[in-house]
Amino acid sequence: MSEVNAEEVNARFEELSILESEFEEVEIELIRKSNSLNAPLWKKRAEIIAKIPHFWTLVFEQAPPELDNFIQPSDSKVFVDCLQTFEVSRFEIEDPKGSPRSVSIKFGFGDNEYFTDKEIEKKFWFRKSKDWVGLVSEPVKIHWKKGKDLTGGLTDAAYELAQARKKLTKASNGDAKSKKDSSLPEYNALAKKIEESTEASLSFFAWFGFVSSYRWISAEESEQAEKEDTANLEKLKRGEKLDEDADDDDDEVDYQETEVFPQGDEIATLLSEDLWPSAIKYYKHSHEADDEELSDIDVSDVDDMDEDDSDDEIDIRGLVGKGRKSSGSPPPKKQRKA
Amino acid sequence: MSEVNAEEVNARFEELSILESEFEEVEIELIRKSNSLNAPLWKKRAEIIAKIPHFWTLVFEQAPPELDNFIQPSDSKVFVDCLQTFEVSRFEIEDPKGSPRSVSIKFGFGDNEYFTDKEIEKKFWFRKSKDWVGLVSEPVKIHWKKGKDLTGGLTDAAYELAQARKKLTKASNGDAKSKKDSSLPEYNALAKKIEESTEASLSFFAWFGFVSSYRWISAEESEQAEKEDTANLEKLKRGEKLDEDADDDDDEVDYQETEVFPQGDEIATLLSEDLWPSAIKYYKHSHEADDEELSDIDVSDVDDMDEDDSDDEIDIRGLVGKGRKSSGSPPPKKQRKA
Known part of the structure; x- marks a missing residue:
């Protein structure tokens, strides 16, 4: 390097x-490559798992601390009682306008005392604005049974506000800039509820109300930002200068007043990029834990969730633990993450 | 599912x-695919980086907390003073007996007051034993200048013990089981040093002395374990039962008495799977940080590390910050990790 100056560093x-x-x-x-290579294995895994009672409950029980910290004992009880299936998919991977980073996370539940839903799916879209890029989502309605809402009304309030916002956007002919959603009664209702709730005991199910750690970004806004990025990149490649950026007013801070689960995108990433690919590893850990220490969830006194054999009371931890020992299959290993 | 029993769960x-x-x-x-697709880009990146003063110093300054927690202020000063290059490579990726998970991490340094080494390389081999799999390494000798050893003799002691262990293994004709390395004077010297050192102020450079979070595993042992795994897998595929495992005496606990940096493998993973692929992102963050807050390292009063332009005293943060602003390049984005 002959000389260091701002022009040169700038060029770099x-x-x-x-x-x-x-x-x-x-x-x-x-x-894309990962998805196509793993897809047949995920299918095979789902077929095996379907025959293993409580598979996903045991996996969630072994979730790494980053995730487990967000799961309250009352949430765990729901998983023990009725979680039956769990599925992650890249629903925009074939969509030229979508992103392979967009992800759907789907929970399947058996009959239970908490809600009437058999399936709760949360979709995350990978979108960009002028100065942010990441996962955004829409609040999902959970049909809680009377007096059983673990979120104290947070998912309902988040859902109501999202509906009201949609109407407002429609009314203003899609002109997002003109909408002032903080004047909506649903806005104040949700902001008040969030203020009153204590983060330490926030239910994992509030995550279904998550919108964004930044703010909501529509498909149209994202497409526009993408176009600008591409145009800027082309300019740079041709050696042209870019226009100066005007300092945008950033409404991120305000938006967070109505975000029920600020780390919702992190949870989505942990679920889709750790729990989902490493589910077998965590399931095996649950046997190690069985050998070495008492589980923090005692599932032995929980009602049998399988409808066909409701006669047998089953200690699922004892059972699978014994299964492994009598099989003499290779001892579980500490696996490094890829 | 018709009925749940141990046999069935076992089969699953x-x-x-x-x-x-x-x-x-x-x-x-x-x-492998990732390595071959990214290799030409890493090469291009190295060429650009070579022309940017303090690139890697700025990247390390923006390291995520999981990594940054292991870097003491005195370590940062070394990086500011003389870190010039940083390189990660999968050195066994073409080796049929090796693993694409094995990784080499290489630091290049300019003339400095701390050590005489121009390059310090640490290799991690992905190996398995009967009941563990992960990265192991050998202590690397750092040629500290007199009175400048930031690790208080830990890297030297770890290196000496590793050498003594090698002699011992050779003397016992490679029969690992017969070696009792805790009788070595080097063993006691290192164990004592570790006992005396305070983890809170442990230098990052002690990481070069890391061996394993489990215990050392030789290439031969790993190959043997791999063979057994493959044989067991074939048995399972043919529907045969595996032999019962004898309960092994696990010498992991003892081994950790002489491990100078127990989380060394985690650091290797953070460096190779986060800092290395995301270096440009962290470099850009250093400009954001420059705009938004004061850096915790003040590099403006540090001697210019570039030998060719020793006449100009350069405030590198100011310079690159200005570079970005005057260029009008797209604003830095919060990027989600892949």
Whole structure:
């Protein structure tokens, strides 16, 4: 290097921006490749799992601390009582306008005392604004039974506000800039509920009300931001200067007044990129835990969730533990994450 | 499911073990694919970075907390003073007996007051024993200048013990079981040093002395364990029962008496799977940090590390910050990890 000056460092910075977009292309290709290679294995896994009672309950019980910290004892009880299936899919992977980073997370439940839903699905769309990129979602309605809402009305209030916001956007002909949603009664209702709730005991189920750790971004806004990014990148490649950015008013802070679960996108990432791919590992851990220490959830006194053999009271931990021992299958291993 | 019994759960457990090995094959294929797609981009990045002063210092400054917690202020000062290059490579990726998970992490340094080494490389081998799998390493000798050893002799003591262990293994004709390394004077010297050192102020450079979070595993032992795993898997696929495992005496606990950096493998993973692929992102964060808050390292009063332009005193944070602003390149984005 002959001399260091701002012009040169600046030029390097632009080269790095172009390179970053090439890394992103590779990353996208790898997600697609991973999805197509793993898809048949996930299918096979689901078939085996369907024959293992409480598989996903045991996996959630072994969730890493980053995730487990968000699961209250009362949430665990729901999983023990009635969680039957769990599924992650990249629902936009074939969609040229969508992103392979968008993800759907689906829970299947048996009959239970908490809600009437048999399936609760939460979708996350990978979207960008002028100065943010990440996962956004829409609040999902959970049909809680009377007096059984573990979130104290948070999911309902988040859902109501989202509906009201949609109407408002429609009324203003999609002109997002003109909408002032903080004047909505649903806004104040939710903001008040959040203020009153204590984060320490927030139910995991409040996660279904999550919108964004930034703010909601529509498909249209995201597409526009994508176009601008592409245009800027082309300019950089041709060696042209970009227009100065005007400082945008950032409404992120305000938006968080009505976010019921600020780390909702982190949870989505943990579920889809750790719990889902490593489910067998966590399931095996539950046997190690059985050998070495008492589980923090005692599932032996829980009603049998399988309808066909309701006569037998089953200690599922004892059973699978014994299964492993009598099989003499290879001892569980500490696996490094890929 | 008609009925739940131990035999059935047991059979499912074996099916899952077979499936797990198929997932592992896919994972290995994806690591190879990732490496071949990214290699040309890493090369291009290195060429750009070579022209950016303090690039890696700024990246390390923005390291995520999981990593940053292990970097003491005195370690940061070394990086600011003389870190010039940083390189991660999968050195066994073409080796049929090796693993694409094995990783080499190489630091390049300019002339400095701390040590005479121009390059310090730490290799991690992905190996397995009968009941563990993960990264192991050998202590690396750092040639500290007099009175400048940031680890208080830990890297030297770890290196000496490793050398003594090698001699011992050779003397016992490679019969690992017969070696009793706790009788070595080097063993006691290191165990004592570790007992005396305070973990809270442990230098990052002690990481170069890391061996294993379990215990050392030789290439031969790993190969043997791999063979047994493969044989067991074949048995399972043919529907045969496996032999009962004898309960092994586990020498992991003892071994940790002489481990200078118990989380060394986690650091290797953070460096190779986060800092290395996301370096541009962290570099850009250093500009955001420059805009928004004061850095915890003040590099403006540090001697210019570039030898060719020693006349100019350079405030590198100011410079690159300005570079970004005057370029009008797209604003930095919060990027979700892949």
